[in-house]
Amino acid sequence: MTDVLPAAPPTAEERRAAPKPAPRPGTAWWLRRGTATTITAIAAVYTLLPLVWLLFGVTKTLPELYGSNGFAPSAGFHVLDNVRDLFAQDGGLFGRWMLNTALYAVGGAAVATLLSVAAGYAFDKFDFRWREKWYALVIGGVLIPHTAIIVPLYLMMAEIRMTDTVWSVLLPVMVNPFGVYLARAYSSGAIPDELLEAARLDGAGELRTFFSVGLRLMAPGALTIFLFQFIAIWNNFFLPLVMITDNDLFTIGQGLFTWNSAVGQNPDYTRMVVVGSAVATIPLILLFIPLQRRWRAGLAEGGVR
Incomplete structure (x- = not known):
C-alpha cells in the first residue's frame, strides 16, 4: 500500500497569484447605488408624468378635462370620438x-x-x-x-x-x-x-x-x-x-x-x-x-x- 504524502504548502509566488475573493459591497457602495437609482427614478417619473396625463386626457370629454382627476381615465373612454372630432375639426x-x-x-x-x-x-x-x-x-x-x-x-x-x-x-x-x-x-x-x-x-x-x-x-x-x-x-x-x-x-x-x-x-x-x-x-x-x-x-x- 502506497502512503499518500501531504501536499506541500503553497509558495509565496503561488499565494500572490491565487485569485482573491471579491470584497463584499460596503455601505458606501450601497449608498452610491441607491442614490443613482433614486435620481434615475425621479428623472423617469418627471419625464413620464406629462405623457401619462396626456394619455388619460385623450379618453375624456371637455367637461371631464376640467372637472376630473388628471391621472384617471374617463369612465366613458371617448378615445375614438375624440380622434374623429380632431380630424374633422376646421375641415x-x-x-x-x-x-x-x-x-x-x-x-x-x-x-x-x-x-x-x-x-x-x-x-x-x-x-x-x-x-x-x-x-x-x-x-x-x-x-x-x-x-x-x-x-x-x-x-x-x-x-x-x-x-x-x-x-x-x-x-x-x-x-x-x-x-x-x-x-x-x-x-x-x-x-x-x-x-x-x-x-x-x-x-x-x-x-x-x-x-x-x-x-x-x-x-x-x-x-x-x-x-x-x-x-x-x-x-x-x-x-x-x-x-x-x-x-x-x-x-x-x-x-x-x-x-x-x-x-x-x-x-x-x-x-x-x-x-x-x-x-x-x-x-x-x-x-x-x-x-x-x-x-x-x-x-x-x-x-x-
Missing part, C-alpha cells in the same frame, strides 16, 4: 398639418443626413488645405443657439420672397453641424482606408466609391443622424412660427398653438389640443420601436470611435 386641418410636418421632417432629415455623411466622410478621408480649420468652422455651428439665427434666416427668406413657402422651413433644416461631427467620428472607425484604395484601384471614381463603399458602411451612423434630425424637425416650433402664416402650411406644433390661442372663442379647442398632442407622439414612437437597436448601436460605435 380636417389637423390631417394636413400632420402631412406638412411629415414632409418637413422626412425630407429635411433625409437631405441633412446625406449632406452630413458626405461632409463627415470628406473631412475624415480627404486631405485638403485648411481641413481642420474648415471642420472647426462647421462644428462651431453647434455652439450657436438655433433661436439666435431665426430672425436672420427670416430676413434672408423675405429678401428672396420665400417666406410662407415650404422651402422657408425645409432649407434651414437641411444643415446639421452636429451630424457632420457624428459622421466624421463614425467614418474614422467604420471605413478602412485600404478598402477605399482597393475601390480606386478597380477604377471607381470618388463619388462611386462614396456611394458604393462609404455610404453603405456608414449606414448605422447615418440612421442615428437621421433620427436625431427627424425628431428635431418634428418638434421644431419657432422656425415655422416665424416663417409661415398660411394655415395650409402649418406644422402640428404651430397648428395646436393656434388652436390653444383661440380657446376663448371656442372652448372645445382645449380638447383638440390635448388629443392632437397625443396623436403627434405616435409617429415618433412608431419610428423608434423598430429602429432603436440600430440607433443605439450606431450611436455607441460613433461615440467610441
Whole structure:
C-alpha cells in the first residue's frame, strides 16, 4: 500500500497569484447605488408624468378635462370620438398639418443626413488645405443657439420672397453641424482606408466609391443622424412660427398653438389640443420601436470611435 504524502504548502509566488475573493459591497457602495437609482427614478417619473396625463386626457370629454382627476381615465373612454372630432375639426386641418410636418421632417432629415455623411466622410478621408480649420468652422455651428439665427434666416427668406413657402422651413433644416461631427467620428472607425484604395484601384471614381463603399458602411451612423434630425424637425416650433402664416402650411406644433390661442372663442379647442398632442407622439414612437437597436448601436460605435 502506497502512503499518500501531504501536499506541500503553497509558495509565496503561488499565494500572490491565487485569485482573491471579491470584497463584499460596503455601505458606501450601497449608498452610491441607491442614490443613482433614486435620481434615475425621479428623472423617469418627471419625464413620464406629462405623457401619462396626456394619455388619460385623450379618453375624456371637455367637461371631464376640467372637472376630473388628471391621472384617471374617463369612465366613458371617448378615445375614438375624440380622434374623429380632431380630424374633422376646421375641415380636417389637423390631417394636413400632420402631412406638412411629415414632409418637413422626412425630407429635411433625409437631405441633412446625406449632406452630413458626405461632409463627415470628406473631412475624415480627404486631405485638403485648411481641413481642420474648415471642420472647426462647421462644428462651431453647434455652439450657436438655433433661436439666435431665426430672425436672420427670416430676413434672408423675405429678401428672396420665400417666406410662407415650404422651402422657408425645409432649407434651414437641411444643415446639421452636429451630424457632420457624428459622421466624421463614425467614418474614422467604420471605413478602412485600404478598402477605399482597393475601390480606386478597380477604377471607381470618388463619388462611386462614396456611394458604393462609404455610404453603405456608414449606414448605422447615418440612421442615428437621421433620427436625431427627424425628431428635431418634428418638434421644431419657432422656425415655422416665424416663417409661415398660411394655415395650409402649418406644422402640428404651430397648428395646436393656434388652436390653444383661440380657446376663448371656442372652448372645445382645449380638447383638440390635448388629443392632437397625443396623436403627434405616435409617429415618433412608431419610428423608434423598430429602429432603436440600430440607433443605439450606431450611436455607441460613433461615440467610441
